[in-house]
Amino acid sequence: MVGAAVFFVAAFEDTTVESGPQPASDLSAAAYDLGNQAAKPFPYYDSVEEARPFPVTLPPNTYENETLQTTYAIAKEIPEVLVQLPCLCGCHGASEDHGSLLDCYVDNHAAT
Numbered sequence: 759m760v761g762a763a764v765f766f767v768a769a770f771e772d773t774t775v776e777s778g779p780q781p782a783s784d785l786s787a788a789a790y791d792l793g794n795q796a797a798k799p800f801p802y803y804d805s806v807e808e809a810r811p812f813p814v815t816l817p818p819n820t821y822e823n824e825t826l827q828t829t830y831a832i833a834k835e836i837p838e839v840l841v842q843l844p845c846l847c848g849c850h851g852a853s854e855d856h857g858s859l860l861d862c863y864v865d866n867h868a869a870t
Contacts, residue, residue, distance in 0.1 A: 800844035802858045809841035815863040826869050833863035 803809035818831040833840055840860035847862065862868040 798844070800846055801856060802844040803841045806838045806841060809838075809858065809860075812837040812841065813861060813864045815860070816865065821869060823869075829868065830863060833860065833868070 815833045815837070816830055818827040818834065821827050821830065837860050840863070841858040843859040845856065845859045845862055847867075856862075
């Protein structure tokens, strides 16, 4: 459930600043050091191409809970978005292969 909440907050967060909305590329450049993955406070990929091949997410029908089914279905449908979103749950410190929010959906992690 935490993974689902993080996904929805990150996906729908208000990204306006005093000068108005900025393109996503400008926002990530302002928030993170784009030249160095290790310098980022939370892992994500700067481009879809950098993240390929995408990890395989769990099938939504793995869960009986409708909310979990929905979040895993969304993860399966939009991996190119999730690889460019940072994971804020802290699991990146426990696994060296954790590179973005999408990695939380390859196992039961996003459901906990």
